[in-house]
Amino acid sequence: METLNSLADGFVIALTWQNLLLALLGCFLGTIMGALPGLGPSNGVAILIPLAFTLGLGATPSLILLTSVYYGAMYGGRISSILLNIPGDEPAMMTCLDGYPMAQQGRAGEALSLSGIASFVGAFIATWGLILLAPQLVKIALLFGPAEYFALFTLAFATLGGVASTNQAKTAFAAAIGIGLAMVGVDTQTGVPRFTFGEVHLYDGIDFLVAIVGLFALSEVFIFLENKHGSSDAAGKKVVIGRLMPSWAVLKQCTPTMLRTSFLGFLAGVLPGAGASLGSFISYSMEKRLVDKEGTFGKGDPRGVAAPEAGNNAAAGGALVPMLALGVPGSGTTAVLLAVLLSLNITPGPLLFSQQPDVVWGLIAALFIANFMLLALNIPMIGIFTRVLLVPPRILMPIVAMVSFVGIYGISGSSFDLQVMIAFGVAGWVLRKLDVPLVPVILGTLLGNAMENNLRRAITIDNGDWFALIDSPLSLTLWAIAITGFLLPIIIGKVFKRRMKMSRDQESSTTD
Amino acid sequence: MSDRIFGVIGLALAIGYAWAALIIEESFLSDAVGPKAFPLIIAAVLAMASIVILLKPDPEPRWPELPRLLEIGAAVLVMVLYANVLPEIGFVIATAVAASYLTWRLGTAPLSSLVTGIATSLGIYVVFHLVLGLSLAKGPLGF
Numbered sequence: 001m002e003t004l005n006s007l008a009d010g011f012v013i014a015l016t017w018q019n020l021l022l023a024l025l026g027c028f029l030g031t032i033m034g035a036l037p038g039l040g041p042s043n044g045v046a047i048l049i050p051l052a053f054t055l056g057l058g059a060t061p062s063l064i065l066l067t068s069v070y071y072g073a074m075y076g077g078r079i080s081s082i083l084l085n086i087p088g089d090e091p092a093m094m095t096c097l098d099g100y101p102m103a104q105q106g107r108a109g110e111a112l113s114l115s116g117i118a119s120f121v122g123a124f125i126a127t128w129g130l131i132l133l134a135p136q137l138v139k140i141a142l143l144f145g146p147a148e149y150f151a152l153f154t155l156a157f158a159t160l161g162g163v164a165s166t167n168q169a170k171t172a173f174a175a176a177i178g179i180g181l182a183m184v185g186v187d188t189q190t191g192v193p194r195f196t197f198g199e200v201h202l203y204d205g206i207d208f209l210v211a212i213v214g215l216f217a218l219s220e221v222f223i224f225l226e227n228k229h230g231s232s233d234a235a236g237k238k239v240v241i242g243r244l245m246p247s248w249a250v251l252k253q254c255t256p257t258m259l260r261t262s263f264l265g266f267l268a269g270v271l272p273g274a275g276a277s278l279g280s281f282i283s284y285s286m287e288k289r290l291v292d293k294e295g296t297f298g299k300g301d302p303r304g305v306a307a308p309e310a311g312n313n314a315a316a317g318g319a320l321v322p323m324l325a326l327g328v329p330g331s332g333t334t335a336v337l338l339a340v341l342l343s344l345n346i347t348p349g350p351l352l353f354s355q356q357p358d359v360v361w362g363l364i365a366a367l368f369i370a371n372f373m374l375l376a377l378n379i380p381m382i383g384i385f386t387r388v389l390l391v392p393p394r395i396l397m398p399i400v401a402m403v404s405f406v407g408i409y410g411i412s413g414s415s416f417d418l419q420v421m422i423a424f425g426v427a428g429w430v431l432r433k434l435d436v437p438l439v440p441v442i443l444g445t446l447l448g449n450a451m452e453n454n455l456r457r458a459i460t461i462d463n464g465d466w467f468a469l470i471d472s473p474l475s476l477t478l479w480a481i482a483i484t485g486f487l488l489p490i491i492i493g494k495v496f497k498r499r500m501k502m503s504r505d506q507e508s509s510t511t512d
Numbered sequence: 513m514s515d516r517i518f519g520v521i522g523l524a525l526a527i528g529y530a531w532a533a534l535i536i537e538e539s540f541l542s543d544a545v546g547p548k549a550f551p552l553i554i555a556a557v558l559a560m561a562s563i564v565i566l567l568k569p570d571p572e573p574r575w576p577e578l579p580r581l582l583e584i585g586a587a588v589l590v591m592v593l594y595a596n597v598l599p600e601i602g603f604v605i606a607t608a609v610a611a612s613y614l615t616w617r618l619g620t621a622p623l624s625s626l627v628t629g630i631a632t633s634l635g636i637y638v639v640f641h642l643v644l645g646l647s648l649a650k651g652p653l654g655f
Contacts, residue, residue: 054646169564173522176558180529180551187547190539194547195532218591221614222584226576228619394618398611399632401591405607406636409598410646418595426588433573434518456545464544 003131010361013060014369022057022065023366027373030072032388034092035080036396041073041316041333042439043220046212047400049340050407053209059344059359064366066340070333071123071370074316075378078115078309079385083108091312094280098297098304105300109382110246114302115309116378117251118258120371122310125262126269126317127367130324133270134353134360137325141350146458147469151478153451156328159485160440168490170436178444179451181206188449189456201416208339208445210408210417214424215431215438216336217404222429224397245379246302254306257287265311269318269331279318283311317367324348324360328447332439338446514573519566526559583617590614602651603641608633 013019033044045066052062077092082099095115102111144152157175184195185205196202246254261283268279287307288297297304316333323329327349329338341348346359353360378385408421428438455469462468470476533551576584594610612629616622640646 051640051644051646055644167565167570169561169568170570172557173561173565176554176561180554180558183551183554187536190542190547192537192539192547194536194551195529197532222587225584225587225614225617226580228580228583228617394615394620395628395632397618398614398629399636401614402607402611402632402636405591405594405598406603406640406646406648409649410640413647413649415595415598418598419592422588422591422595425591426584429584433575434514435570435573452550455550456543460544 006357006361010365013358013362014365019061019064022061023068023370024373026065026068027072027370027377030069031076031385034073034076035385035388041070042336043216044073045069045336046216047404047407050209050411053343054410059346060362062344063363067366068370072374074313075119075374080389082111083386091277091280094284094308098301101300111305112382113379114246115305118306118309119313120375121258122262122265122313123317123371126266126314129266130317130321131364134321134325138350138353141326146454148475149454150458151475152328153447155478155482158482171440174436174440175444178441179448182445182448209343210421211424211445212339212442213404213408214421215428217400218425219428219432221397221401224393250302254303257303258306258310261307261311262314265314266318269315270321279315280308280312284308335439335443515565515569519562522562523559526555526562530555598649602653603648604633604637
């Protein structure tokens with residue numbers, strides 16, 4: 001009952017004309033960004049953070065705008081999967097398997113609206129899951145002291161690579177680089193400058209927004225330049241949408257699939273190291289095993305479209321649980337959302353729920369609103385979104401670069417920050433070439449200082465005894481999970497990744 | 513081979529980082545851990561990760577040919593120039609030039625990239641400055 005009251009309060013906060021307009025704008029922009037190859041949810045939110053920040057929007061309105069973009073991008077990713085067989089973002093990869101064959105059979109419109117409905121169901125159930133689960137997690141989190149937090153941060157980094165990670169050394173490398181960058185600047189506890197080499201600009205530390213925009217958005221521009229990939233993938237392909245609404249029979253057939261995969265996706269989102277890509281993958285595999293009696297999966301079965309879409313959107317919602325309740329994100333996009341919160345001076349974690357309930361519940365209400373808006377936008381306006389696919393990257397990518405510059409310049413007004421951002425862009429390109437994941441770098445710059453502060457606090461409380469880190473059962477458990485989570489992919493990761501790749505290759509070879 | 517070079521660079525980075533951590537001047541008022549310990553742990557993790565990368569390299573990535581590499585270098589140069597002249601000549605002109613360059617290099621015909629660049633610049637100026645009120649760099653001409 002208490003929860004429902006808080007939720008009602010949240011709706012009171014979220015339901016103003018300004019917020020509704022922002023949510024609408026966010027959903028629209030997000031869907032477009034998700035649909036465009038090369039601009040996923042992380043990129044999209046990353047280039048909009050500095051803008052929301054410099055526009056002087058309050059905390060709740062900015063959050064509403066950016067989470068709408070986040071949800072919108074999760075919806076948008078499916079459009080190019082279905083129409084062009086090119087996933088708009090990584091989680092939408094599995095949607096290609098049945099979505100594209102459906103489009104080839106002239107049922108593109110049906111596949112698009114069905115996946116829209118599936119996305120809605122997944123996100124809707126996951127938002128309820130968030131409401132029910134997050135407060136429970138907060139109760140556990142209130143037992144955490146600095147030592148447990150330090151262990152929790154370590155756990156977040158250790159499991160970030162996920163089960164599908166192939167090279168844990170590179171994940172560790174990326175995390176260390178990120179945390180190392182966070183150390184730059186004046187030490188908060190003793191006031192001595194660290195790693196500044198006398199450069200006054202560095203005394204404040206490196207702004208994580210500069211790092212995020214450089215690593216995600218600019219490096220993407222370099223990738224396109226490298227491949228001289230300037231023309232639109234949609235050019236020359238005739239896209240037939242066909243009838244829009246799937247028939248009741250199809251909807252009825254898909255309903256159990258959507259419900260099952262929503263739960264599964266939500267779980268995958270909540271658990272550390274899984275995330276939306278894995279959510280959609282296991283959703284698809286499970287459904288295939290459960291209901292694919294006639295072997296229609298991969299040949300345009302509507303259930304094969306509904307399963308991964310419900311799964312990945314539910315996972316996106318599930319990933320918000322650890323991010324809001326513990327302040328520790330489990331995936332790339334939630335890491336970017338954490339950056340949003342931190343740049344608005346909101347520290348997520350258990351105290352957020354008791355001290356700023358208006359932010360939490362306003363945000364959750366906004367998720368519901370965004371969800372309904374997306375459903376309403378996506379079905380009738382699908383024609384507009386498909387037209388977006390025709391924008392060639394040779395025009396789009398310069399705009400992305402320029403908007404990134406505008407955002408960062410808007411925050412600080414300094415050329416120095418722009419140069420740091422370019423450096424991050426180049427570094428991001430090299431790291432991507434070498435297959436080093438970028439998300440741990442981002443998470444490191446975001447969480448590095450909090451991690452160090454908790455370490456120092458824990459040890460100072462125990463008068464300099466380093467064993468303070470492992471002297472409670474709770475922290476021992478967290479350490480155990482962290483170590484297992486780090487070592488597990490080394491043993492089973494290769495097998496898993498191969499299987500994920502294989503199932504995709506196999507399916508697409510039958511359809512091409 | 514790339515990964516082996518990468519591992520060596522990472523190792524050098526870790527040593528440099530550890531050295532920079534050791535020369536941090538400690539204040540006379542310090543907590544039990546001090547400002548050096550955590551950076552040293554990070555340097556150790558960095559070093560270990562680099563050694564593993566060095567010893568167990570992944571398959572070679574596909575590096576671009578030299579002309580493509582120069583292409584990226586040129587784009588970086590244009591961006592750095594852009595960052596530096598932005599406060600001098602103002603947002604609209606600088607952005608029009610930089611956006612035209614990038615559009616051209618991504619394969620648009622020269623004349624139409626000039627048009628696209630100017631349109632991009634003016635579009636951003638109108639949306640972000642005139643409509644949303646974001647402060648952009650002002651040049652001598654006032655825009």
